[in-house]
Amino acid sequence: MPTDFATKPVLTGERVLLRPLTADDAATFQAILADPEVIRLTGSPQREFDLDRLRDWYGSRGAQPDRLDLAVVDRESGACVGEVVLNEWDPGNRAANFRTLIGAAGQGRGLGTEAVRLIVGYGFERLDLHRISLEVFAFNPRARRVYEKIGFVAEGTLRQVLRDGDGWVDATVMSILAPEWARHRGHPEG
Template sequence: MEETQKKKAVRFLEGNKIYLRPLDIEDAELYFQMLYNSETRRLTGTQKSYTRQQITSYIEGKAEDSSSVLLLIVLKETDVVIGDVALQDIDTINRSSSIRIAIDAEQNQGKGYGSEAISLMLEYGFGILNLHRIELEVFTFNKRAAHVYEKLGFKIEGIQRDRLYFNHQYHDAILMSILEEEYRSLNRV
């Protein structure tokens, strides 16, 4: 292979507008930059600051972590990374997991990319990993995301009061989940 030939991106899960690919050590700088988008930090409740070395160590650790699947969200047309999505705390005995997502920039929000990424991960979680339950939490101020999760079939289980302290205020979180049979009935799998 010629050195000038562009390295072809791995497409682990592919949708209509996006594909999901594994996070690689070469993505450390990109991931570091994404972590410091102020609106993304607010929506995800990210409060800590991280160094480039901590991010590199985190990515290296994820390669060895069988309890999570962390993937980058990439636009199909341009191969531009716009966020990440993860199944975390995968419990193979109880067949459960949590899911999280972050879309990096406001110009990429509200275009269906997040819905497509979550759908791809639900299909992977229920269809490949044989999960029974996938849960998430969303802060009450993130009404757009809560609406998207409900459209995808997630059910509200409860409110975690004062779950997040951010910018001098406490915020509640909504706990939501979707079960395997709910997913299958919505998607006629």
């Protein structure tokens, strides 16, 4: 079993393939990050993303021993539609944070759900994590439903954590634990 995140696997599901990110993915993410709805749902700052900086960022993901960044590829089209990430690794507590970014081309077809199941399963079954946590904004019920379908449990609310126009938005902290994953393998509803 790997003892860190240095190994960058290829994980294959029915609909998606997760593979290591490369500099060649930069243009895809530049387009995804230009979508105002994606920016809003992820709480990212509204700005233009320089292609050279994105190439440097995505090209360096494979060399990171303390995080796992994988491209989400739609197996039907072969197109990269987003990313899934385990980061903020805490080896002493066998814990990591999870985040995802799925562009419009990958939404509404179950690709994100399968991608989350694949990386969370890898985190528990291959990286020996005990806890994976995330935060989801209140205005993103679709993402929260995906996380609940996989077995993430709401733990609490971070009140008014994000400025949204003239208002403020709460975020829900969610997590899934290794014993929960062992019971249902990402299918808690049956």
